[in-house]
Amino acid sequence: HDEDPARPAYSPEGQASAQRSCLASYGGTNNLHRYVIGWLTSLYHMPSLMSPGARKAGLCGRFGYDVADGLGGGEEDGLPWACPLAFPAPWQTTFLRECTYDEIPNPMPEGRTTMGAGACILLYFHDGSGPLPTQVSASLRIMEGKALKEVPAFASSPEGPANREKPDNFRCVCLIPKQPLKPLSEFEVDIRYVLDGKNCRASWRFFTGK
Numbered sequence: 001h002d003e004d005p006a007r008p009a010y011s012p013e014g015q016a017s018a019q020r021s022c023l024a025s026y027g028g029t030n031n032l033h034r035y036v037i038g039w040l041t042s043l044y045h046m047p048s049l050m051s052p053g054a055r056k057a058g059l060c061g062r063f064g065y066d067v068a069d070g071l072g073g074g075e076e077d078g079l080p081w082a083c084p085l086a087f088p089a090p091w092q093t094t095f096l097r098e099c100t101y102d103e104i105p106n107p108m109p110e111g112r113t114t115m116g117a118g119a120c121i122l123l124y125f126h127d128g129s130g131p132l133p134t135q136v137s138a139s140l141r142i143m144e145g146k147a148l149k150e151v152p153a154f155a156s157s158p159e160g161p162a163n164r165e166k167p168d169n170f171r172c173v174c175l176i177p178k179q180p181l182k183p184l185s186e187f188e189v190d191i192r193y194v195l196d197g198k199n200c201r202a203s204w205r206f207f208t209g210k
Helices: 013-020 030-040 045-050
Strands: 022-023 056-062 065-069 083-087 123-125 133-145 148-149 153-156 173-176 186-195 198-207
Touching: 030 045, 045 083, 045 123, 056 186, 133 153, 173 186
Parallel strands: none
Antiparallel strands: 022 065, 056 065, 083 123, 123 173, 133 148, 133 186, 153 173, 186 198
């Protein structure tokens, strides 16, 4: 997001906050929880909150806006963070099942919006100076009985971004299930890609909540 320098309340500090903030344009404080959940299930807002560079976050609801400002300047803390980061985390339980708002910009094809789709699944290449994945193939499957069954999902990557306004796809490989994920179920993510000339694979499982 940006602030308008022509407006009387503009400040460099406000512009810096806008650049790293997540916004929801209707709500008030009673909806803060809903929109935090929405941001954590969406492609373009989740990385700002889940980045290793985010030290702390502030929440505010006023004048019809809900705001989350992830402080940290995008700089990482020197800890040995894995790159890429998987979200949900491997073996995470009670993962959210669906996106609860219409994300802007819209990462969905075919004239759809994120409201009512499944929660985004990300492989986040958070090292801003590092290479980006190419030749990506990604799939999501659900465990039914003793067998894994394909879950229809939209896939995007830096090489094939979900929206042309975000050509690097926020440095993410993303899977957006076409429908809300089944509750209390086990899922497997499998993403194969080439990074810096090497064939790579990220495969992990997680569980949904109620």
